[in-house]
Amino acid sequence: MTAPAIECAALTRRFDALTAVDALTLQVADGEVFGLLGPNGAGKTTTIKMLITLLDPTSGGARVAGHDIVRDARAVRRSIGYVPQLLSSDGTLSARENLDISTRLYHVPRGERRQRIDEALEFMGLSEVGDKLVRTFSGGMIRRLEIAQAMLHRPAVLFLDEPTVGLDPVARRAVWEHVRRLRERDGTTVMLTTHYMDEAAELCERLGIMHLGKLAALGTPAELAAQVGPGATLDAVFTHFTGSGLDEGGSYRDVARTRRTARRLG
Amino acid sequence: MTSLERAAPHAASAEPVAPVRLLLDAWTVASAELRKLAHDPTEVATRAVQPILWLVVFGQVMAQSRVIETGSVGYMDFLAPGVLAQSALFSAIFFGIAVIWERDLGVLHKYLVSPASREALVAGKALAGGLRALVQAFVVYLAAVLIGIHLRWELPSLVGVALVVVLGAAGFATFSLIVACVVRTRERFMGIGQVLTMPLFFASSAIYPISLMPGWLQVFAHLNPLTYQVDALRALMIDGGPSTYPIPLDIAVLAGTVVVLVAIASRLYPRLAQ
Numbered sequence: 001m002t003a004p005a006i007e008c009a010a011l012t013r014r015f016d017a018l019t020a021v022d023a024l025t026l027q028v029a030d031g032e033v034f035g036l037l038g039p040n041g042a043g044k045t046t047t048i049k050m051l052i053t054l055l056d057p058t059s060g061g062a063r064v065a066g067h068d069i070v071r072d073a074r075a076v077r078r079s080i081g082y083v084p085q086l087l088s089s090d091g092t093l094s095a096r097e098n099l100d101i102s103t104r105l106y107h108v109p110r111g112e113r114r115q116r117i118d119e120a121l122e123f124m125g126l127s128e129v130g131d132k133l134v135r136t137f138s139g140g141m142i143r144r145l146e147i148a149q150a151m152l153h154r155p156a157v158l159f160l161d162e163p164t165v166g167l168d169p170v171a172r173r174a175v176w177e178h179v180r181r182l183r184e185r186d187g188t189t190v191m192l193t194t195h196y197m198d199e200a201a202e203l204c205e206r207l208g209i210m211h212l213g214k215l216a217a218l219g220t221p222a223e224l225a226a227q228v229g230p231g232a233t234l235d236a237v238f239t240h241f242t243g244s245g246l247d248e249g250g251s252y253r254d255v256a257r258t259r260r261t262a263r264r265l266g
Numbered sequence: 267m268t269s270l271e272r273a274a275p276h277a278a279s280a281e282p283v284a285p286v287r288l289l290l291d292a293w294t295v296a297s298a299e300l301r302k303l304a305h306d307p308t309e310v311a312t313r314a315v316q317p318i319l320w321l322v323v324f325g326q327v328m329a330q331s332r333v334i335e336t337g338s339v340g341y342m343d344f345l346a347p348g349v350l351a352q353s354a355l356f357s358a359i360f361f362g363i364a365v366i367w368e369r370d371l372g373v374l375h376k377y378l379v380s381p382a383s384r385e386a387l388v389a390g391k392a393l394a395g396g397l398r399a400l401v402q403a404f405v406v407y408l409a410a411v412l413i414g415i416h417l418r419w420e421l422p423s424l425v426g427v428a429l430v431v432v433l434g435a436a437g438f439a440t441f442s443l444i445v446a447c448v449v450r451t452r453e454r455f456m457g458i459g460q461v462l463t464m465p466l467f468f469a470s471s472a473i474y475p476i477s478l479m480p481g482w483l484q485v486f487a488h489l490n491p492l493t494y495q496v497d498a499l500r501a502l503m504i505d506g507g508p509s510t511y512p513i514p515l516d517i518a519v520l521a522g523t524v525v526v527l528v529a530i531a532s533r534l535y536p537r538l539a540q
Contacts (some may be wrong), residue, residue, distance in 0.1 A: 049539075054378055085373040086371055
């Protein structure tokens, strides 16, 4: 077996009095699709932000694609793709221009750029609209473009933060389908956060349920269900381990942000 | 596929040395900004209205009243470089708003997770802020020709004007970026942007010579990069234009300001995404 793609060791992040991520220890195998579940404020996004080097841990550490997230941050950045919960495509540029910026920032050799961009557009079903401004796109199209953008440099690990928030059911299915096909093509390790149980069940081979910054449960969807009781649904698993119903709503800021994103994507 | 095979495309591409990489990455960021400008130039175009008003209305009235002693050149000739520097400043000082906007959207995060260095990202933003000001320079030159200001047209002085305009605006755009990193919200930024522009503008030689200022204000004026920008522009733009300092000194001050501000901003910039 190869080294794990993601390896967290007592990864911790405090904001003043609040411990957003509390001694998270976790391994994600090479090629695995791993889902981080939890209610708003459970520490999912903070965990991802540390793993993608946007935020330093307070204590503990992690390795992504074999590189230390603090000491070797630039090597980590070279090895990962990231699709934020918010918008990462620039609406005032065309799809092709957005992809072009990424190929250049990721140092894809000049001679290969055009071909990579064409392939990415083709793969995501966006060839027809490559020269249109992204602000004219539907939410599902933007998400597909963002995933294409995050995959242009063929990263070893792809991070998706709430990939289908604000999308309609058809667009969500399309995004899932593309993530699955990408993984088949490139063998990429995927870590995603979600609070949609159907998304977790559809896409993830293994799940970690976070609650108040700690890992409350870890296993395949079937293993987790078995721990709760015969025939338990993932919704029941979620409630069991987090002691809460789904999504009480989060802070005002979270809500404002999600609504804004949803509106912009929709 | 193993992770080794996946790493191969990177290993195959020869990595240029760090300074070249920094410039290439900075240019990537700057060119994205310029393409946005090409898609929608309205913002820069509307910002061109203000300098025309300063020249045509304020300038003509002040020139008539002859209250400001400007030495060897007429007041209009004295004012034109000041108006150019001022319009570039007013536009650059709000550059940070766009950065906060990018943070709110998520575009900032995309830049920060890329392998480009923080210095390159900030330098790219600074360069974009600087190049935008060339549009204003073009507008001010048009207006200046129409109202008969005595401009210099030799190529070296035109190149010099472009360089000084870009350096000055890049500095103020980076300063704006630093403010954005500190205040973090658009609302607070708007308030602070207004508070910052007027002192920078009035404590400079843009619309009157420094020698007319009270002593304490002269101290501020000498610390203000805008003073050096206007000083260089006056000599480079205007036929017989007076300058207080040698032009290389002006350029060195402006370039030094950009370097120091970019260094500070690249430490603060990643914090915006946290």
